[in-house]
Amino acid sequence: MKIIIVGCGNVGATLAEQLDKEGHDVTVIDVKEKLVNNLSDACDVLGVVGNGASYSVQMEADVNHADILIAVTGSDELNLLCCLIAKKAGGCHTIARVSNPVYSREISFIREELGLSMIINPQQAAAREMARILKFPSALKIDFFAKSRAELVTYRLEEGSPLCNMQLKNMGSRLKSSVLVAIVEREDQVIIPNGEFELKAKDIISIVGTPVKTIEFFRKLGIPTASARDVIVVGGGRTTIYLAKQLLEMGVRVKIIERDKERCDELSEMLPKATIINGDGTDKELLMEEGMTRTEAFLSMTDFDEENIMLALFAKSLSRAKLITKVHRVAYDEIIDNLDVGSVVYPKFITAETIIKYIRAMYNSMGSNIETLYRLCDNRVEALEFYIKADSPVVGIPLQDLKLKKNMLIGCITHRGQVSIPKGQSVIEVGDTVILITTTTGLHDIRDAIR
Amino acid sequence: MNFSIIRYILSSVLAFEGIFLLLPCAVGAIYGEREAFAYLFVAALSICFGFLGRVKKPKSKEIYSKGGLVTVSFSWILLSLVGAVPFVLTGEIPRYEDALFEVISGLTTTGASILNDVEAISRCTAFWRCFTHWIGGMGVLVLILAILPLSGSYNMHLMRAESPGPSVGKLVPKVRQTAMILYAIYGVITVVEIVALMIAGLPLFDAATLTFATVGTGGFGLLNSSIASYSLAIQIIFTIFMLLSSINFSVYYLILVRKAGEAFRFEEMRWFLAIVFGSALLITFNIKDGFDSLFMAFHTALFQVATVISTTGFATVDFNLWPEFSKSVLLFLMFVGACAGSTGGGFKVSRLMLLARSIKNEIICVAHPRTVKKVHMNGRMMSETVLKTVHVYLGAYVMILIVSVILISIDGFDLETNFSAVMATLNNIGPGFGKVGPTGNFSGFSVFSKVVLMFDMLAGRLELFPILVLFHPGIWQIKYGWRSDREVSEQEA
Numbered sequence: 041m042k043i044i045i046v047g048c049g050n051v052g053a054t055l056a057e058q059l060d061k062e063g064h065d066v067t068v069i070d071v072k073e074k075l076v077n078n079l080s081d082a083c084d085v086l087g088v089v090g091n092g093a094s095y096s097v098q099m100e101a102d103v104n105h106a107d108i109l110i111a112v113t114g115s116d117e118l119n120l121l122c123c124l125i126a127k128k129a130g131g132c133h134t135i136a137r138v139s140n141p142v143y144s145r146e147i148s149f150i151r152e153e154l155g156l157s158m159i160i161n162p163q164q165a166a167a168r169e170m171a172r173i174l175k176f177p178s179a180l181k182i183d184f185f186a187k188s189r190a191e192l193v194t195y196r197l198e199e200g201s202p203l204c205n206m207q208l209k210n211m212g213s214r215l216k217s218s219v220l221v222a223i224v225e226r227e228d229q230v231i232i233p234n235g236e237f238e239l240k241a242k243d244i245i246s247i248v249g250t251p252v253k254t255i256e257f258f259r260k261l262g263i264p265t266a267s268a269r270d271v272i273v274v275g276g277g278r279t280t281i282y283l284a285k286q287l288l289e290m291g292v293r294v295k296i297i298e299r300d301k302e303r304c305d306e307l308s309e310m311l312p313k314a315t316i317i318n319g320d321g322t323d324k325e326l327l328m329e330e331g332m333t334r335t336e337a338f339l340s341m342t343d344f345d346e347e348n349i350m351l352a353l354f355a356k357s358l359s360r361a362k363l364i365t366k367v368h369r370v371a372y373d374e375i376i377d378n379l380d381v382g383s384v385v386y387p388k389f390i391t392a393e394t395i396i397k398y399i400r401a402m403y404n405s406m407g408s409n410i411e412t413l414y415r416l417c418d419n420r421v422e423a424l425e426f427y428i429k430a431d432s433p434v435v436g437i438p439l440q441d442l443k444l445k446k447n448m449l450i451g452c453i454t455h456r457g458q459v460s461i462p463k464g465q466s467v468i469e470v471g472d473t474v475i476l477i478t479t480t481t482g483l484h485d486i487r488d489a490i491r
Numbered sequence: 492m493n494f495s496i497i498r499y500i501l502s503s504v505l506a507f508e509g510i511f512l513l514l515p516c517a518v519g520a521i522y523g524e525r526e527a528f529a530y531l532f533v534a535a536l537s538i539c540f541g542f543l544g545r546v547k548k549p550k551s552k553e554i555y556s557k558g559g560l561v562t563v564s565f566s567w568i569l570l571s572l573v574g575a576v577p578f579v580l581t582g583e584i585p586r587y588e589d590a591l592f593e594v595i596s597g598l599t600t601t602g603a604s605i606l607n608d609v610e611a612i613s614r615c616t617a618f619w620r621c622f623t624h625w626i627g628g629m630g631v632l633v634l635i636l637a638i639l640p641l642s643g644s645y646n647m648h649l650m651r652a653e654s655p656g657p658s659v660g661k662l663v664p665k666v667r668q669t670a671m672i673l674y675a676i677y678g679v680i681t682v683v684e685i686v687a688l689m690i691a692g693l694p695l696f697d698a699a700t701l702t703f704a705t706v707g708t709g710g711f712g713l714l715n716s717s718i719a720s721y722s723l724a725i726q727i728i729f730t731i732f733m734l735l736s737s738i739n740f741s742v743y744y745l746i747l748v749r750k751a752g753e754a755f756r757f758e759e760m761r762w763f764l765a766i767v768f769g770s771a772l773l774i775t776f777n778i779k780d781g782f783d784s785l786f787m788a789f790h791t792a793l794f795q796v797a798t799v800i801s802t803t804g805f806a807t808v809d810f811n812l813w814p815e816f817s818k819s820v821l822l823f824l825m826f827v828g829a830c831a832g833s834t835g836g837g838f839k840v841s842r843l844m845l846l847a848r849s850i851k852n853e854i855i856c857v858a859h860p861r862t863v864k865k866v867h868m869n870g871r872m873m874s875e876t877v878l879k880t881v882h883v884y885l886g887a888y889v890m891i892l893i894v895s896v897i898l899i900s901i902d903g904f905d906l907e908t909n910f911s912a913v914m915a916t917l918n919n920i921g922p923g924f925g926k927v928g929p930t931g932n933f934s935g936f937s938v939f940s941k942v943v944l945m946f947d948m949l950a951g952r953l954e955l956f957p958i959l960v961l962f963h964p965g966i967w968q969i970k971y972g973w974r975s976d977r978e979v980s981e982q983e984a
Contacts (some may be wrong), residue, residue: 042664065664073874080554081647086664 506541559648597623602710624709710804804921836919
């Protein structure tokens with residue numbers, strides 16, 4: 041597809057890099073020549089210098105042949121204007137980043153009346169992700185499949201867990217649980233395990249199951265599954281407001297520590313139910329006083345990455361709280377992941393990821409058997425949802441007899457709207473949708489998975 | 492630097508050259524020439540080693556600006572070293588340094604020859620000589636980028652290092668598609684010219700070889716008299732295609748995507764055409780007394796202007812014998828050269844344009860010291876970086892010119908010969924004035940001078956810096972951190 045991205049900031053750059061890798065024709069627009077040059081050096085995209093909301097600049101980027109325009113500059117109004125002009129000039133799909141909370145209540149009106157395909161609010165998306173993590177604090181990450189009827193829960197095996205040194209084929213009988221270990225990350229490796237695979241401590245495993253079954257599975261392992269009831273948030277930015285609103289609705293006690301007095305007044309006005317503490321969140325005494333050792337979850341969400349990481353490390357040393365750290369800079373994610381500071385949330389990355397998911401869905405709906413495509417584990421694993429047609433070679437064969445290629449796994453089968461986790465005897469029928477999890481990229485059809 | 496990706500790309504280059512060498516081999520087979528075996532031998536070896544070098548895929552495909560420059564200049568040196576071997580094996584150019592001179596002159600689309608008798612060589616050698624022009628015209632790495640799926644962010648660095656012009660841009664978002672479009676346009680021009688020449692009465696072999704020499708703006712011919720003995724129609728075809736090949740290929744792309752208006756507003760092309768027709772007219776009036784009709788005088792003048800400004804170097808008349816004014820105009824045209832993004836060499840019209848505008852702004856600034864004035868091209872402001880590279884380019888260009896003239900003057904030829912020999916090689920034209928004029932050749936120079944001129948040709952084709960950067964000690968530094976590259980790669984393995 042031909043894609044135009046306006047704004048070469050962090051989000052724009054992440055998007056450009058990822059979309060280029062997926063084989064799309066990407067053109068980037070920014071006012072700053074340097075940013076455009078850097079980006080077109082770093083990946084295979086065409087750069088145009090100029091104001092993205094200008095008609096002539098958009099024409100130079102060939103907007104009348106583009107399929108989609110994504111406006112992710114720092115300014116909401118400029119983004120909306122870019123999309124409006126692109127809509128009129130090229131008739132393409134448009135996506136805008138709009139983050140001002142003032143607009144957030146009117147988002148669907150704006151989207152419909154201005155004819156946008158999608159509006160993304162980075163802070164809100166980050167807040168949603170954090171809320172999801174807090175609902176099930178034991179997991180590092182949760183992804184949803186099959187219209188949210190199945191989920192993939194990522195979790196780190198602790199030392200002494202009953203799963204350690206267990207072969208996967210014995211798991212079903214010992215735990216009496218019908219979930220499937222789909223992906224194992226061990227050190228640098230990503231493995232799609234088979235029955236003989238033996239789990240070890242410190243592995244990061246991702247399991248597929250229906251929401252009910254995964255909760256049951258974790259309960260059997262003795263891992264807490266209830267959502268956090270008590271949360272401390274350091275930093276009162278926009279993300280905090282969105283998050284606090286969601287958490288308060290869920291009935292969670294929220295305590296926000298914010299340095300700026302005026303901001304505290306605003307927060308208290310907007311979030312009457314939350315406890316607002318005016319103080320320096322990096323002050324050790326204050327944190328101890330406010331019960332950091334007893335809290336169930338601790339979120340470091342100041343505007344400074346370094347402060348957030350330091351706070352998370354400090355909290356880790358004193359409490360057993362679930363940690364969530366907000367990090368803006370995307371470039372050092374590997375190092376931060378090594379620090380083991382719980383769940384790290386990158387708002388910019390989430391924004392890019394959400395947009396990319398939308399584009400993939402759009403692209404895949406243009407003729408191909410893939411219903412949806414998800415990229416997991418740093419893009420090293422793909423989960424593809426296929427619709428099974430009448431002539432498919434996988435129909436009617438029990439899975440244990442189906443010769444799949446290496447590193448392929450059928451993760452779940454949806455039969456007449458009923459999600460089931462496959463066993464060896466399971467059979468795929470015509471009209472089912474299946475989810476295939478694989479480390480091989482570029483599959484187009486389920487028959488590509490068969491030997 | 493990432494040596495394994497450089498090794499991988501160089502191997503691809505070698506394999507491609509092997510495949511190219513099969514063409515003269517086929518020509519030799521058709522005409523039943525023994526020399527074909529020399530080409531077959533070198534082709535087989537190149538393909539073998541090329542594919543061997545490609546067996547192990549590089550782990551990382553990262554390559555930065557520095558690596559891109561080095562890869563491109565190494566590729567060209569490798570191409571030349573291998574491409575010269577068949578000339579020696581066939582015995583037609585017995586000395587390796589001469590053969591190397593000839594093939595570098597071919598690849599860089601210079602067209603300067605050390606052969607005294609071009610008509611004596613075999614058909615396959617004649618074909619290979621001209622075909623190197625075609626390879627070098629658009630560049631072999633651009634071809635590799637178009638054909639091999641070397642996905643990665645680095646390929647823009649390769650393209651930028653090989654394509655001529657002050658600021659190399661892409662036509663479409665993907666480098667690979669851009670390279671494909673360029674080669675497609677190049678191919679179409681080539682085919683059209685072959686057909687036109689055949690209609691005008693040339694046999695296929697002559698039409699093809701001379702077409703390669705024209706569209707690559709090279710200038711190797713098949714006859715000792717170059718183009719002079721061909722008919723008027725054929726000469727006019729050459730004039731047209733020399734000019735077409737020296738216009739920025741972006742213009743053709745813009746026409747193809749139906750943006751003809753934008754194409755005709757392309758300032759570089761306008762300047763180029765103005766310079767061509769302006770100087771042709773000036774020369775016409777200067778030489779008209781020696782011709783029967785004004786048309787013949789204009790035709791001859793235009794042909795010489797086209798051959799010099801497009802840096803092709805065909806000859807119909809010996810312009811050595813022309814009045815000094817015409818010679819001076821031609822000397823100026825030698826310096827100007829073709830448009831950026833074409834197959835021609837020289838300083839490039841766009842650089843001259845930017846220089847002229849910088850000078851104009853500087854004059855205004857001297858008169859009104861507080862003036863703020865920017866240089867524009869195609870209605871767009873040029874950044875300081877682009878202008879800086881143009882200025883530095885001019886500096887480097889002049890210095891190389893001076894040093895080369897001094898070095899080759901050791902041989903004791905007159906200043907006109909020495910100066911124009913360097914001009915003709917550095918700008919990839921071919922013939923100069925004096926001893927190296929249209930009727931002379933470069934065989935009289937000593938080995939040392941030939942090496943200097945070979946350097947000039949490569950530096951001129953790759954636009955100086957990819958070659959000059961090889962003299963930067965940092966390029967050769969293989970240690971980083973406290974371990975050498977070798978240790979790192981061993982550990983990775």
